[in-house]
Amino acid sequence: MNFSPGPATLPLPALERAREELLDFAGTGASVMELSHRGKEYEAVHEEAIALVRDLLPVPSTFEVLFMQGGATMQFALVPMSFLLPAGSADFVVTGAWSEKAHAEAAAWAKAVGGHVRVAASTEAQGYRRAARPDEVDLDPSAAYVHFTSNETIHGVQVLDPRTRFGECPQVVDMSSDFMWRRMDITPFSLIFAGAQKNIGPSGVTIVLVRKDFLERSRKDLPKILQYRAVAEARSLLNTPSTFAIYLVRNVLLWVKGLGGLEAVEKRNRAKAEALYAAVDADAGFYRCPVEKESRSVMNAVFRLPSEALEKAFVDEAKKQGMIGLKGHRIVGGIRVSMYNAVEPEWVTALVAFMKDFAKKSG
Numbered sequence: 548m549n550f551s552p553g554p555a556t557l558p559l560p561a562l563e564r565a566r567e568e569l570l571d572f573a574g575t576g577a578s579v580m581e582l583s584h585r586g587k588e589y590e591a592v593h594e595e596a597i598a599l600v601r602d603l604l605p606v607p608s609t610f611e612v613l614f615m616q617g618g619a620t621m622q623f624a625l626v627p628m629s630f631l632l633p634a635g636s637a638d639f640v641v642t643g644a645w646s647e648k649a650h651a652e653a654a655a656w657a658k659a660v661g662g663h664v665r666v667a668a669s670t671e672a673q674g675y676r677r678a679a680r681p682d683e684v685d686l687d688p689s690a691a692y693v694h695f696t697s698n699e700t701i702h703g704v705q706v707l708d709p710r711t712r713f714g715e716c717p718q719v720v721d722m723s724s725d726f727m728w729r730r731m732d733i734t735p736f737s738l739i740f741a742g743a744q745k746n747i748g749p750s751g752v753t754i755v756l757v758r759k760d761f762l763e764r765s766r767k768d769l770p771k772i773l774q775y776r777a778v779a780e781a782r783s784l785l786n787t788p789s790t791f792a793i794y795l796v797r798n799v800l801l802w803v804k805g806l807g808g809l810e811a812v813e814k815r816n817r818a819k820a821e822a823l824y825a826a827v828d829a830d831a832g833f834y835r836c837p838v839e840k841e842s843r844s845v846m847n848a849v850f851r852l853p854s855e856a857l858e859k860a861f862v863d864e865a866k867k868q869g870m871i872g873l874k875g876h877r878i879v880g881g882i883r884v885s886m887y888n889a890v891e892p893e894w895v896t897a898l899v900a901f902m903k904d905f906a907k908k909s910g
């Protein structure tokens with residue numbers, strides 16, 4: 548029972564299929580990772596993975612679907628490099644560790660080219676315990692874009708509900724830890740990026756959804772490998788992609804489709820999160836979730852116990868019962884339960900039973 552924040556658990560059927568096909572993919576006598584990325588066998592996998600992202604989310608034809616490398620962290624650099632021009636400005640909504648990082652990377656680029664970055668809102672003074680509300684954000688209407696993090700993986704804060712917008716300028720969203728766990732309308736956003744290693748695959752591939760009209764605005768004088776436009780024109784085959792990671796994304800998304808698509812997956816995910824937070828609230832004298840109720844993350848639930856010693860005992864005892872990945876991030880401590888798509892509801896049921904026992908025994 549793996550509750551890891553990422554790289555995270557993968558659906559068993561996706562792994563089993565990889566095992567079956569490992570030594571002989573599509574009758575080639577080789578594994579998919581040993582085949583040319585220009586060959587028809589790999590290209591079919593590549594196109595199927597893109598088609599599944601398009602079909603499941605869904606992604607309309609006004610957007611490009613890109614597979615890139617360098618993780619979400621690379622996107623922290625590439626977005627400003629592409630869209631933050633000298634004398635231009637970009638706004639950041641800072642709601643936790645990941646939006647802080649994105650802001651810092653953009654600030655470095657702004658300094659290099661003579662542009663600006665602004666913190667349009669920050670919930671740091673409140674300890675990153677909630678989303679920023681659109682009405683408390685001080686936006687620059689002429690900003691090149693506004694960047695926000697849809698789910699703060701470390702602080703357990705859900706920022707994006709599907710209606711969230713920060714003003715009228717292009718919305719850039721880091722969706723790394725809540726990508727493709729629900730069906731949603733992405734058309735209000737201009738660029739979305741997410742590492743695959745939480746909800747839809749292993750590390751090594753980053754999915755970028757970019758609106759074609761926004762793409763047109765990106766700088767044309769960067770090295771090609773850093774240009775979204777060039778990656779799009781090459782259908783994410785500008786250079787050798789992470790073929791095996793993309794293959795696994797294909798397997799995971801086929802599993803999602805088999806479950807009934809993202810509507811069914813959302814129901815499953817919401818039920819898991821409700822059960823988990825109900826267990827936290829049921830023993831409120833023992834467990835304490837620092838995040839305000841309306842901002843509690845569906846993917847990453849964080850909570851504290853009365854002492855760090857008890858938190859350590861919780862993690863150690865859970866491990867003995869087969870539950871791993873529960874230690875909170877080192878900068879915040881506590882417990883973090885990540886409940887991405889592939890976390891089985893029964894695991895959450897087992898964890899909830901463990902939490903009840905643990906509180907009774909130790910409280």
Ligand code: PMP
Nearest residue numbers: 618619620645700721723724742
């Ligand atoms: N943004 C968010 C919201 C994340 O959760 C993470 C990874 N935990 C990152 C960015 C960084 O991702 P990567 O390691 O793929 O660069």
